[in-house]
C-alpha cells in the first residue's frame with residue numbers, strides 16, 4: 001500500500017522509529033521483558049506530563065480510546081451516585097451513552113455542537129443534584145475541534161466536592177492541559193493520537209488518592225475495570241493478554257514525546273494548524289466554529305457549495321491524503337482536516353498544492 005498522509009484525528013502517521021519498534025522480538029506477556037516495557041510506559045507517561053508519581057498513577061488497557069473511557073466511567077462511580085455529563089459533541093454523548101449502558105443515575109448538560117457549555121447550568125445542576133459524585137467533560141471535542149473550558153469546569157466540580165473525569169483522548173500531547181489547575185482526578189487518553197503511537201492501547205492517568213475509593217466500588221465489568229488493571233500492573237502483572245507489539249511502539253513514542261517535550265509538540269501542532277487555517281481562508285473555505293477556543297489539531301470546515309464529502313475525499317486520496325468526514329448531523333455539511341502526528345514539511349508543501357488544485361478548480 002502507498003503511504004498516505006493521515007489528516008484524520010487518529011490513528012496518526014507515526015515516525016519510522018516508532019514503526020521499527022513493532023519489530024522487536026516476539027515476547028510472552030507474562031515474561032519479565034514485557035513487564036519491564038509495561039513499567040516503562042507507565043513511568044514515562046508521568047514523566048512526559050511532568051506528574052509526580054507520589055500523587056499520580058496510571059492504568060494501561062489494550063483496546064481503543066473508548067475502552068479506557070468506558071473502563072474509567074464504569075469504575076469511578078459509587079453505588080447509588082450520579083454522574084453529571086457535559087455534552088457538546090459526539091464524545092460527550094458517548095460518555096452519556098456509557099452511563100446509560102451501566103444504568104447509572106445521570107444528569108446531562110447538553111449544548112449545541114460547536115458551543116461552549118453553559119457554566120451556570122452546570123453549577124445549577126450541581127446545586128440541584130447533591131447525589132452527583134462524578135463530573136465528566138471532554139477536553140478536545142473532536143467532533144468540531146472545540147476546546148472545552150476544563151479549568152473552569154474543574155473548579156466548579158471541586159467547589160461542590162465532586163470527582164472530575166476528563167476525556168482527553170484527542171487532547172493530551174496536542175493541547176495545553178494543566179493537571180494541577182484543572183484539578184482533574186481521572187484523565188483518559190490513547191496511544192494513537194497526539195502521543196503518536198499505534199492504535200491498540202489506551203490509558204488513564206489518575207490521582208493515587210482515588211485508589212481506596214475505587215477499591216470499594218463493586219466491579220461492573222470483568223475486562224473494563226480500572227482498579228483491577230491497576231492492581232495487576234502495580235504487581236508487575238497483567239490481568240489479560242496485552243497488545244505486546246503495540247506496547248513496544250508506545251514506549252518508543254513516549255521516548256520521542258519526552259525528547260520533543262509536550263510544550264514543543266503542542267507548539268508544532270499549533271504552528272501547522274495556523275498555517276493550514278490561513279490557507280483555508282485564502283481558498284475561501286469557512287470554519288465551522290466561531291467565537292470558541294479552537295484546538296491545535298483539527299479544523300472543521302463547511303463543505304463548499306456543490307462539493308460532496310465523497311468527491312473531496314476521493315480527490316485527496318488520489319493524491320495521497322486522507323481527510324475526514326463530519327460526524328452525526330454534520331455529515332453532509334462539514335468535513336475535517338486534522339494535523340496530528342508525524343506530518344513532515346514536504347507533506348505540508350504537497351498538501352498546500354493539493355488544497356489549491358481541489359478548491360481553486
Ligand SMILES: Cc1ncc(COP(=O)(O)O)c(C=O)c1O
Nearest residue numbers: 064065066091140142167169170
Ligand atoms: C474525544 C474522543 N473521545 C473518545 C474517542 C474514541 O476513541 P476510539 O475511537 O479510539 O475508541 C475519540 C476518538 O476520536 C475522541 O476523539
